[in-house]
Amino acid sequence: MRISTRGRYALKIMLDLALNATDDFVSLRGVAERQNVSAKYLEQIIAMLSNAKLIKSSRGKSGGYMLTRSPSEYTVGEILRATEGSLAPISCVEDSPNKCTQSGCCPTLFFWEGLNKTINDYIDSTTLEDVVNQEKSFGERNEKNENICR
Numbered sequence: 001m002r003i004s005t006r007g008r009y010a011l012k013i014m015l016d017l018a019l020n021a022t023d024d025f026v027s028l029r030g031v032a033e034r035q036n037v038s039a040k041y042l043e044q045i046i047a048m049l050s051n052a053k054l055i056k057s058s059r060g061k062s063g064g065y066m067l068t069r070s071p072s073e074y075t076v077g078e079i080l081r082a083t084e085g086s087l088a089p090i091s092c093v094e095d096s097p098n099k100c101t102q103s104g105c106c107p108t109l110f111f112w113e114g115l116n117k118t119i120n121d122y123i124d125s126t127t128l129e130d131v132v133n134q135e136k137s138f139g140e141r142n143e144k145n146e147n148i149c150r
Contacts, residue, residue, distance in 0.1 A: 025064030052082035077123035
């Protein structure tokens with residue numbers, strides 16, 4: 001399984017909106033500058049997040065984007081699935097119950113089902129708030145040192 005840049009940037013967008021949350025909308029240009037990503041590319045991802053009702057938008061001079069819920073109410077899993085679709089490591093474990101014609105005699109199915117469960121349990125138990133807290137902690141640790149990531 002590999003998460004595309006769409007999924008990685010979706011999580012970064014959501015993190016940026018959470019970190020910059022006020023009563024005002026956050027501009028796409030601001031997100032693009034802070035994340036060092038083209039605004040044109042972020043527009044595509046923002047549309048997916050908006051269609052999934054994870055963010056809301058407002059047009060106009062003071063328009064932009066904001067979260068629809070508290071960061072503690074989002075899981076990384078739902079954010080990634082909004083842009084990636086299924087996160088199953090192989091197609092035959094996407095459905096429950098398993099629809100693969102070979103599932104009854106596949107000696108490796110247990111492994112793929114276990115891997116799928118591990119992935120989904122982890123991403124569904126990690127909240128956007130967890131990511132926000134990690135970012136704040138990371139920023140504090142690197143405040144004294146030059147942070148080459150920024």
